[in-house]
Amino acid sequence: MNIGLDVGSTTAKIVLLDNNEVIRSKVVSSHNWKELLDTGMDEYNIVSTGYFRKKVPHNAAITEITAASLGVRYHIPDAQVIVDIGGQDTKVIDLLNNRFMINDKCSAGTGAFLELAAHYFNIPVESLGRLHSRTQRSAQINNTCGVFAISEMISQLVAGYTMEEVIHGIHEAFAHRIAQMIPPVEQVVLIGGTVLNTGIVDAMEIILGSTVVIPPNPQIVNALGAALYKNKSIPFKNTDILEQNPR
Amino acid sequence: MTDTIGITALIPPELIYACGHRPLDVNNVVPESSLSPRSKLCAWTALWRELILTGSLDIDSLVVVAGGDCHNALVDGQKVALSGLPTHYFFYPFDTNLRYLYSQLESLEGFLGGIKDQEMFKYICGLKKKGLALEKQRVNDNARASDVFSALICFSDMQSNPYEFENLIDNIPHTEVEYSSRIALIGVPPIYPDFHKVAEEFGLHIVYDELPYEFIRLGGNDLQGLAKSYKNYSFAGPINNRINFINNELQKRRVDGVIHYTQFACHHTLEDEIFRDYLDYPFLTVQGDLPGPTPEQLKLRLEAFSEMLEIMA
Ligand code: SF4
Numbered sequence: 001m002n003i004g005l006d007v008g009s010t011t012a013k014i015v016l017l018d019n020n021e022v023i024r025s026k027v028v029s030s031h032n033w034k035e036l037l038d039t040g041m042d043e044y045n046i047v048s049t050g051y052f053r054k055k056v057p058h059n060a061a062i063t064e065i066t067a068a069s070l071g072v073r074y075h076i077p078d079a080q081v082i083v084d085i086g087g088q089d090t091k092v093i094d095l096l097n098n099r100f101m102i103n104d105k106c107s108a109g110t111g112a113f114l115e116l117a118a119h120y121f122n123i124p125v126e127s128l129g130r131l132h133s134r135t136q137r138s139a140q141i142n143n144t145c146g147v148f149a150i151s152e153m154i155s156q157l158v159a160g161y162t163m164e165e166v167i168h169g170i171h172e173a174f175a176h177r178i179a180q181m182i183p184p185v186e187q188v189v190l191i192g193g194t195v196l197n198t199g200i201v202d203a204m205e206i207i208l209g210s211t212v213v214i215p216p217n218p219q220i221v222n223a224l225g226a227a228l229y230k231n232k233s234i235p236f237k238n239t240d241i242l243e244q245n246p247r
Numbered sequence: 248m249t250d251t252i253g254i255t256a257l258i259p260p261e262l263i264y265a266c267g268h269r270p271l272d273v274n275n276v277v278p279e280s281s282l283s284p285r286s287k288l289c290a291w292t293a294l295w296r297e298l299i300l301t302g303s304l305d306i307d308s309l310v311v312v313a314g315g316d317c318h319n320a321l322v323d324g325q326k327v328a329l330s331g332l333p334t335h336y337f338f339y340p341f342d343t344n345l346r347y348l349y350s351q352l353e354s355l356e357g358f359l360g361g362i363k364d365q366e367m368f369k370y371i372c373g374l375k376k377k378g379l380a381l382e383k384q385r386v387n388d389n390a391r392a393s394d395v396f397s398a399l400i401c402f403s404d405m406q407s408n409p410y411e412f413e414n415l416i417d418n419i420p421h422t423e424v425e426y427s428s429r430i431a432l433i434g435v436p437p438i439y440p441d442f443h444k445v446a447e448e449f450g451l452h453i454v455y456d457e458l459p460y461e462f463i464r465l466g467g468n469d470l471q472g473l474a475k476s477y478k479n480y481s482f483a484g485p486i487n488n489r490i491n492f493i494n495n496e497l498q499k500r501r502v503d504g505v506i507h508y509t510q511f512a513c514h515h516t517l518e519d520e521i522f523r524d525y526l527d528y529p530f531l532t533v534q535g536d537l538p539g540p541t542p543e544q545l546k547l548r549l550e551a552f553s554e555m556l557e558i559m560a
Contacts, residue, residue, distance in 0.1 A: 028541075063547060063551040063554060064551075065554070065555070066551060066554040066555065066558065069555075089544075097530075098529040098530075098555060099529065099530050099531070100548075100551065100552075100555070101530075101532070101542070102547070102548060104544050122512035173497050
C-alpha cells in the first residue's frame with residue numbers, strides 16, 4: 001500500500017493507493033492533519049508533499065510540482081501543461097518541455113487576488129463563478145497589480161458597470177495574467193482551489209484558446225501524485241531538438 | 248604608490264597588477280552587504296555604489312565597464328564619479344574588434360600610470376592555469392562546486408592580493424562529490440552567497456558557472472595578448488556567440504540541466520526567452536534581488552528541478 005500525504009497551507013489530504021487503485025481519500029484542515037493517519041499506517045509507506053511536507057511523517061518528501069505531475073498523469077496520461085492556481089502562488093508545469101514556472105511574487109494571478117475581490121464585494125469567493133455566468137459583458141480591468149486592480153474595479157463601478165460585469169472583467173484580467181506563463185498548447189489541465197470557479201475556467205478557455213480540463217477529484221491530485229511516487233511513473237518526456245521551434 | 252582600483256565588471260586584472268596597483272571587484276563585497284540602498288534598480292550596482300559613497304569600500308579610483316556591461320552600472324558609476332573619485336570608463340567592443348579593444352587597453356594603461364612590472368602578467372597567467380585545473384577538478388567530480396565557485400568568482404581581482412589568493416586556491420580540498428544531476432549555471436552570478444551549497448543539498452552539482460569561467464579562461468602576457476583574448480569575453484558580445492559558446496561547454500561538461508539566474512531589473516532577464524529557445528536542456532529560471540540567504544521560494548524551485556531531472560533520468 002502506498003500513502004500520499006499532502007499537507008498544504010490550508011488543507012491536508014491523504015490518498016491510500018493499492019495496486020494503483022485509490023482505495024481511500026480524505027481531506028481535513030491543515031492543523032488537523034494528524035486525523036488523517038491511522039495507527040496501523042507505516043511511515044515507510046508515506047510520501048509527503050505540500051508546504052509542510054518535511055514536518056510530517058514520511059519516507060520521502062516531494063515538491064508539489066512533482067506530485068502534481070504524477071497525479072495529473074494518472075488521470076490524463078497525455079497531459080501537456082498543468083496550471084495549479086493556489087492561494088499564494090500559481091504554478092505552470094510544462095510536461096512536454098520539462099520546464100515549470102512559479103509566480104509567487106505578484107498576487108494578481110493567484111487565488112489571493114480573487115479573495116481580495118470577493119472581500120471587496122462582501123460575498124463568498126465561491127459565488128464568483130455564479131455571478132460571472134449572469135452576464136456576457138465585461139468591465140475591462142487592465143492593471144496587473146492585484147491591489148491596483150481593486151481601485152480599477154471601483155472606478156468601473158463608478159462608471160456604471162454592474163458587480164457581475166466587474167467580476168467578469170476580473171476573471172479575464174486574472175486569465176490574461178496567467179496566460180503569460182503558459183506555452184501555446186491544445187489542452188491545459190487546471191488544478192488547485194480555483195478549479196471550482198467556473199468563471200475562471202470560462203475566461204481561461206477564451207483567452208488561451210485551449211481546452212481546459214479538470215481531473216476528477218482535483219483537490220486530492222497532489223496527494224495522489226505523492227502516493228504514486230514510489231511507482232516512479234515517468235511524468236516528464238525528453239524532447240527532440242528538432243521539435244523545438246527557435247525564432 | 249600602489250593604489251586600490253575598483254572595477255565594476257571584468258577588467259583584465261593582470262593589467263592592473265602589471266601597472267603596480269591592486270584591483271578590487273566592487274561586486275565581490277555585495278553578497279555580504281546588509282545595506283538597504285536608495286534609488287535602486289539592480290541590487291548589485293546600487294549596493295556597490297552605496298558602499299563606495301558611504302566610504303565603506305576603500306578605493307582610490309574606479310574603472311567602470313561602460314561598454315559591454317549594463318546601463319545600471321554606467322549610471323551608478325557616474326554617481327560615484329560625481330562624488331569626486333577619479334573614474335575611468337572602459338568599453339568592450341560589441342563586434343569583437345581587436346584594434347578597438349587594443350586602444351581601450353592602451354587608454355586604461357594610461358589611466359593606471361603605465362606598465363611597471365611585466366612579470367605580473369606571467370604570474371597571473373600561472374594563477375589562471377590553477378583556476379582552470381580547479382575547474383577540471385569539479386567537472387571530474389573531484390571538488391565541491393561551492394568550494395570551486397567561491398575561488399573562481401574571486402579571479403576577477405584575486406582578492407587584491409594574488410600571493411595570498413594563490414594560497415587559498417592551493418587549499419581547495421579534493422573531495423569526491425556525490426550528486427543526482429549535473430547543472431550549468433548561466434547568467435550573472437547569484438547574489439545569494441549560499442546558492443551553490445543549497446544546490447548541493449538538493450543533489451545538484453554545478454559543473455559550469457558561466458561568468459566566473461570567463462575570469463579564468465581569458466588572459467594574456469601583454470596588451471596585444473590581452474586584446475586577442477578579451478575580445479572573446481562572451482558577456483560583452485553578440486548573443487549568438489554566447490549561445491554557441493555555452494552550448495559547447497554544456498556538451499563538454501555533460502550537463503543534465505541548465506539554471507538561468509537572473510537579477511531583478513537586469514536586462515539579461517530579457518535573454519531568458521532566447522536561451523530557452525536555443526539551449527535544448529531542461530531549463531529553470533530563477534530570479535534574485537537583494538542579497539541574503541537563498542530564499543525559500545527559490546529553494547522550492549531548486550528542489551523541484553532536481554526531482555524533475557531525477558525522474559527523467
Ligand atoms: S546584474 Fe545585470 S543590471 Fe545588475 S550589474 Fe549585472 S548586468 Fe547590470
